[in-house]
Amino acid sequence: MTDQAIITGASRGIGQALAARFRKEGWGVLNLARQPSHVPGVVDLGVDLGSGDWEPRVEAALRDTAGQAKDHRVCLVHNAAIYDHDDALELTAAQLRRVLEVNVVAPAVLNRLTRPYLGDGSSILYVGSTLSEKAVRGNASYVTSKHALVGLMRSTCQDLAGTRIHTACVCPGFTDTEMLREHLGDDAKRAAIISAKSTFGRLITPDEIANVLYFCATTPTVNGAVLHANLGQVET
Numbered sequence: 075m076t077d078q079a080i081i082t083g084a085s086r087g088i089g090q091a092l093a094a095r096f097r098k099e100g101w102g103v104l105n106l107a108r109q110p111s112h113v114p115g116v117v118d119l120g121v122d123l124g125s126g127d128w129e130p131r132v133e134a135a136l137r138d139t140a141g142q143a144k145d146h147r148v149c150l151v152h153n154a155a156i157y158d159h160d161d162a163l164e165l166t167a168a169q170l171r172r173v174l175e176v177n178v179v180a181p182a183v184l185n186r187l188t189r190p191y192l193g194d195g196s197s198i199l200y201v202g203s204t205l206s207e208k209a210v211r212g213n214a215s216y217v218t219s220k221h222a223l224v225g226l227m228r229s230t231c232q233d234l235a236g237t238r239i240h241t242a243c244v245c246p247g248f249t250d251t252e253m254l255r256e257h258l259g260d261d262a263k264r265a266a267i268i269s270a271k272s273t274f275g276r277l278i279t280p281d282e283i284a285n286v287l288y289f290c291a292t293t294p295t296v297n298g299a300v301l302h303a304n305l306g307q308v309e310t
C-alpha cells in the first residue's frame with residue numbers, strides 16, 4: 075500500500091489539480107465529492123457533504139483506503155466549499171447553516187473519522203482563503219466559514235501535539251477555477267479588475283495552489299501555519 079490522500083472536492087478546480095499532483099507522486103487518492111474526478115487512478119466516493127447522511131459511507135471508504143495504508147502517510151485535505159453571496163445583516167439561519175455544514179462541520183467530522191488512520195508523517199490540510207483573515211462586502215457566510223477554518227486548524231495543531239501529525243491552512247488568492255468563473259460570470263471587465271489585484275497582474279493556476287498544498291503535506295515544519303498563496307495582493 076502507498077501513501078494515501080483523502081481530498082474533499084477533487085472533482086474540479088484546486089482539488090482536482092491536487093489529486094493529479096498526489097497521483098504523480100505515487101499516492102493513492104480518495105475523492106469525496108458529488109461528481110467524479112477526471113484524474114486517472116483516483117477512487118471516487120459520491121457524497122454530498124451538505125446532506126448530513128454521509129458519515130457511514132465515508133467511514134467504510136476510509137477503512138478500505140486509509141485503513142490499508144499502514145506504516146504509510148495519510149493526508150486529509152479539506153478543500154470542498156460553498157461560496158455564497160449574502161449579507162451579515164440579512165443572513166438567515168438556514169443560509170448560514172448550509173454553508174457552515176460543508177465548509178466547517180464536514181471537516182470537523184472527517185477529522186474524527188480519519189484520526190484512527192493517521193500515523194507518523196500524516197497531515198490534515200485546510201484550504202482557507204484570503205477571506206480567512208479579512209472580509210469583503212457581500213460574502214458573510216463564506217467569510218465566517220473561512221475564519222472558522224483557521225480556528226479549527228489551530229485547534230487541530232494543539233490537539234495533535236506529540237503525535238507527529240501536522241496541519242496547516244493554505245489560503246489561496248484569486249485562482250482560475252469554476253468557483254471564480256461562476257462568481258465573475260461572463261464579465262471580462264471584472265476578471266481584469268480581479269487580475270490587477272495581484273502584484274503579478276494575473277490569476278493563480280490551480281496547479282500552483284496544488285504545489286503549495288503538496289509542499290505542506292510533505293513538510294511537518296509548517297505545522298500550525300497559515301500560508302497565504304496569493305501572488306501578493308495589491309493593497310488599496
Ligand SMILES: NC(=O)c1ccc[n+]([C@@H]2O[C@H](COP(=O)([O-])OP(=O)(O)OC[C@H]3O[C@@H](n4cnc5c(N)ncnc54)[C@H](OP(=O)(O)O)[C@@H]3O)[C@@H](O)[C@H]2O)c1
Pocket residue numbers: 082083084085086087088089106107108109110121122123124125152153154155156157176201202203204245246247248249250251252253254
Ligand atoms: N478559486 C478561488 O479563487 C479561491 C480563492 C480562495 C479560496 N478558494 C478555496 O479553494 C477551495 C477549492 O475551490 P475551487 O475554486 O477549486 O472551487 P470549485 O471549482 O467550485 O470546486 C469546489 C469543489 O467542492 C466540491 N463541493 C462543493 N460542495 C460540495 C458538497 N456539498 N459535497 C461535496 N463536495 C462539494 C465540488 O465538488 P462537487 O460539485 O462534485 O460536489 C468541487 O469539487 C475552496 O475551499 C475555496 O473556498 C478558492
